[in-house]
Amino acid sequence: MKQITSINEKQIRLTSERWTHIVEEHCELAGMREEVLETVVNPDKIFVGKYGEFLAVKELSGGKFLITVYRENSTDNDGFVITAFLTRRMSYFNKRVKIWPN
Numbered sequence: 718m719k720q721i722t723s724i725n726e727k728q729i730r731l732t733s734e735r736w737t738h739i740v741e742e743h744c745e746l747a748g749m750r751e752e753v754l755e756t757v758v759n760p761d762k763i764f765v766g767k768y769g770e771f772l773a774v775k776e777l778s779g780g781k782f783l784i785t786v787y788r789e790n791s792t793d794n795d796g797f798v799i800t801a802f803l804t805r806r807m808s809y810f811n812k813r814v815k816i817w818p819n
Contacts (some may be wrong), residue, residue: 721754723771723796723818727789729757731798743802749783753801756785763817764810770799772810780805 718732731754740747752775760773769800773785781803789796 719750719754721758723757723787723789724752724760724808725764725789727794727796727799728798729787729789733816735798739798739801742800745803746801752777752783753785753798757787757798759764760785760817762810762815764813764815766813772813774807774810777803782807782810 718730720728720730737748739753741754746753753799756773756775759775761776762774764772764774766772770786770788773787775783775785777783782805783801783803785801787796788799797799
């Protein structure tokens with residue numbers, strides 16, 4: 718298990734089980750674990766998802782964006798990564814509420 722700190726100073730964990738699930742569903746992310754975590758630590762933007770989760774965005778080369786979806790617990794100082802994926806369709810995310818940067 719790997720833990721990092723979000724911009725809200727919450728400890729976000731990425732378990733081995735969750736990482737295995739992510740790369741099984743999105744094989745293009747194999748070998749990009751550190752980049753997925755870095756997206757939470759140092760995002761370009763953060764949007765709010767439909768169910769209160771956060772969508773951290775990091776622009777990569779070639780017009781691709783890495784999206785890391787995670788949840789922060791409001792009562793504790795922790796949270797966890799839900800999933801991650803690559804996309805070129807930022808227009809979908811730009812319709813959402815952006816919470817960072819303000």
